[in-house]
Structures are given as structure tokens and as C-alpha cells.
Amino acid sequence: MSLLDPLFRQHLDRLDQRHSRRTLLPVRPEGAGRIRRGGRTLLNFSSNDYLGLASHPLLVERAGDWARRWGAGSTASRLVCGTLELHAEVEAKLARLKGTEAALLFNSGWQANAAVLPALFDRELLGAESLVFTDRLNHASLHHGCAAAGVRQIRFRHNDLDHLDSLLAQHAGEPGVRFIVTESVFSMDGDRADVPTLAALAERHGAFLFLDEAHATGVLGPRGMGLAALGEGRVDLAMGTFSKALGGFGAYVAGSQALCDYLVNRCGGLIYATALPPAVLGAMDAALDLVPTLDAERARLQAVAERLRAAFHGLGIATAGSSTQIVPAIAGAEEDALALSRRLEERGILGIAIRPPTVPPGTSRLRFALSAAHTDADLEALMDAVADAWTPA
Numbered sequence: 001m002s003l004l005d006p007l008f009r010q011h012l013d014r015l016d017q018r019h020s021r022r023t024l025l026p027v028r029p030e031g032a033g034r035i036r037r038g039g040r041t042l043l044n045f046s047s048n049d050y051l052g053l054a055s056h057p058l059l060v061e062r063a064g065d066w067a068r069r070w071g072a073g074s075t076a077s078r079l080v081c082g083t084l085e086l087h088a089e090v091e092a093k094l095a096r097l098k099g100t101e102a103a104l105l106f107n108s109g110w111q112a113n114a115a116v117l118p119a120l121f122d123r124e125l126l127g128a129e130s131l132v133f134t135d136r137l138n139h140a141s142l143h144h145g146c147a148a149a150g151v152r153q154i155r156f157r158h159n160d161l162d163h164l165d166s167l168l169a170q171h172a173g174e175p176g177v178r179f180i181v182t183e184s185v186f187s188m189d190g191d192r193a194d195v196p197t198l199a200a201l202a203e204r205h206g207a208f209l210f211l212d213e214a215h216a217t218g219v220l221g222p223r224g225m226g227l228a229a230l231g232e233g234r235v236d237l238a239m240g241t242f243s244k245a246l247g248g249f250g251a252y253v254a255g256s257q258a259l260c261d262y263l264v265n266r267c268g269g270l271i272y273a274t275a276l277p278p279a280v281l282g283a284m285d286a287a288l289d290l291v292p293t294l295d296a297e298r299a300r301l302q303a304v305a306e307r308l309r310a311a312f313h314g315l316g317i318a319t320a321g322s323s324t325q326i327v328p329a330i331a332g333a334e335e336d337a338l339a340l341s342r343r344l345e346e347r348g349i350l351g352i353a354i355r356p357p358t359v360p361p362g363t364s365r366l367r368f369a370l371s372a373a374h375t376d377a378d379l380e381a382l383m384d385a386v387a388d389a390w391t392p393a
């Protein structure tokens with residue numbers, strides 16, 4: 001019993017009343033887009049394992065091999081003695097693939113965003129408060145980074161670059177470095193940002209462009225290296241993760257050498273955290289070998305997503321602005337999304353309900369994430385189950 005348990009319980013009761021309480025439900029991965037939960041095998045359309053690499057033998061083998069050769073832990077932070085030759089090798093390989101001068105590994109995407117943004121908005125570095133323009137639907141970790149830095153966000157309407165342009169113009173006379181902070185693929189709507197236009201706006205308004213590529217890395221852009229790698233304009237910092245299409249864990253920042261060297265000296269989340277361990281680095285290294293070879297899987301993923309969207313539209317189900325492997329089915333009310341998710345589970349499909357505060361109120365949804373591991377028969381099963389379970393509002 002902790003001192004605050006009565007308050008914790010009150011809070012949980014309120015969440016129960018609003019159908020908003022979350023719980024942790026253990027599952028067992030079964031590979032090939034399937035998991036086992038509550039004694040049943042379910043087709044999993046809720047993971048971010050877009051290329052099916054989480055169980056790929058090359059990643060598993062190299063993770064095990066590097067752990068056996070170099071140990072279970074990295075034993076210290078990057079700046080003490082935790083930077084193994086392996087970190088430097090993976091960073092160099094990643095920078096080559098991304099076409100940037102340098103890359104820097106972080107322990108997770110959340111940690112990278114929460115720690116890198118405050119380092120960039122540093123008043124000592126910039127001499128003034130930053131002007132930070134952010135997409136309204138940015139991921140929680142980007143909000144957290146802004147909040148940790150104590151900056152006020154100037155929010156533009158989701159993916160509305162005319163609105164961003166007008167806000168930048170509106171603040172033109174004010175002192176301070178401008179930052180545009182956004183994502184290339186939005187995790188809950190599955191839509192993309194227009195990166196070349198973002199880069200042009202950044203150029204015109206003298207702004208630093210920070211692009212979160214968590215859901216694009218591995219899936220979009222040349223050799224799956226994300227939309228910043230298109231090279232259509234300057235992206236000052238591309239952040240991405242190894243935890244989604246790359247099948248493992250951890251994150252990266254790719255950009256100039258000076259940017260990465262600065263972060264090594266100023267970014268608390270890198271300086272004061274133990275470095276990633278060899279097994280994780282082994283999986284990263286193997287993913288970087290595989291991902292450039294997976295153009296056929298990427299093309300299929302997009303084609304399958306297109307089919308799913310068409311099927312949903314045929315049923316009258318809105319899919320927000322989805323144009324990627326993430327296809328939301330908007331239910332509206334939280335309890336409707338939860339009921340739908342339960343009905344799908346009865347039909348052998350895992351489609352998790354996503355609710356506020358992760359998405360705006362009134363837009364609770366099932367977020368379906370497709371994977372190259374899903375077969376055509378899996379997709380048919382999903383479409384049949386949704387057609388069966390969906391009750392129009």
C-alpha cells in the first residue's frame with residue numbers, strides 16, 4: 001500500500017466511468033503477423049512490425065551473436081566507456097544509407113524526442129527563446145520535448161502547410177530561431193507530410209526542419225530510408241526509430257556532423273543514459289543490411305493498404321487521410337471503438353482501439369497496421385471480420 005493509493009484509485013475509477021482505463025495484456029508473439037492472447041491465436045493488425053523483421057532470422061541471429069561475443073550490457077553511458085566500436089559501426093552504416101554526414105543512436109524514439117528538442121531549443125546556444133511551429137497531431141514524445149524545454153508551441157492545423165506558412169509569416173518580425181517540428185508519417189492517421197514543401201517553407205522562412213520519421217523508416221523513401229532521404233530540400237534533422245519497421249529497438253538522429261557532435265555534448269538523454277547493449281545493436285545492424293533490399297515488400301505493403309482502404313470506404317468507414325501502411329477505421333465514441341475491437345477479437349483479429357488522449361476526442365478508432373508478414377488470406381480475413389463486426393453509427 002503506498003501513501004497515494006487512495007488518489008490513484010480515485011483516478012482509476014474516473015477512467016473506468018469514461019471507458020478510458022488502460023490495462024496491460026500480455027501476449028506471446030507467434031511470428032508471421034500472429035500473436036497468442038488469452039489462449040487464442042489472433043491475427044495481429046496492431047503491431048508496428050511493418051516489414052515482419054521482428055522475428056526475422058538474420059536479426060535474431062545477429063542479436064544473439066553480438067550478445068555472445070560482446071556481452072549483455074554496454075556497461076556505461078556513451079560518454080564514459082559505453083560507446084562500443086559497434087555503436088560507431090552502426091551509426092556510420094546508417095549515415096551512409098540516409099545520405100547524411102552523421103547519425104547518432106538513441107535508446108528509444110521517445111527518449112530521442114524528449115531529449116533532443118530541449119538541447120536544440122537551448123537559449124544559451126541560440127541567444128533567445130525559440131519559435132517552435134508544430135503540427136497539431138504530433139506524437140506525444142514531441143510535445144514532451146517541447147514541454148521539457150519550456151517553449152510555447154505555435155501549432156498549425158494538421159498537415160496544413162498553408163496554415164504553417166501563414167503562421168511563419170505572422171511571426172516574421174520576432175526575434176528567435178524558427179523550428180518546424182513535424183512527422184513524415186503520422187502514427188494514428190497514417191497520412192504523410194509533404195516533405196519537399198516543408199523543406200521549401202523552412203528554406204524561405206529560415207527555419208530549422210525537424211522531421212520524425214518513426215513510421216516512415218523502413219517503409220517509404222529510397223531504399224526505405226524515409227522521406228527526408230528523398231533529398232528534395234534540406235531536412236536539418238531526421239529522427240527515426242528501429243522499433244517499428246526495423247523490427248528491433250532504439251532510435252536515431254541523422255544530420256550534419258556538427259549537429260551530432262553538439263548533441264553528444266548537450267543532450268542530457270544521451271549523456272546521462274546507459275548506451276544500447278550489443279544484442280540491440282546486432283538487430284539494428286542486420287535490419288540495416290536487409291531494409292534496402294525490400295523494395296518488393298514495400299510495394300506490396302502499399303498495394304495491400306490501398307485495398308484495405310477501398311474495402312473500408314465501401315463499408316462507409318472513414319480512414320482519415322491514410323495513404324500508408326497505417327489504416328485507421330474511425331469509430332467516433334470510445335465505447336464504440338472498444339466494442340468493435342472486442343467483436344473483432346471474437347473473430348480472431350487483434351485491432352486495438354485507440355482513444356483520447358492519444359487521438360482527439362470523438363475520433364476513437366481501430367488503428368490497423370499492415371505488415372509484409374500478412375498474407376492475402378490474412379487480409380481477406382480482416383476485411384471479412386470488419387464487414388461482419390462493424391455496426392454503422
Ligand SMILES: Cc1ncc(COP(=O)(O)O)c(C=O)c1O
Nearest residue numbers: 108109110139187212214241243
Ligand atoms: C511518431 C513517433 N515518434 C516517436 C515514437 C517513439 O518511438 P519508440 O517507440 O521507439 O520510443 C513513436 C512511437 O510510437 C511515434 O509514433
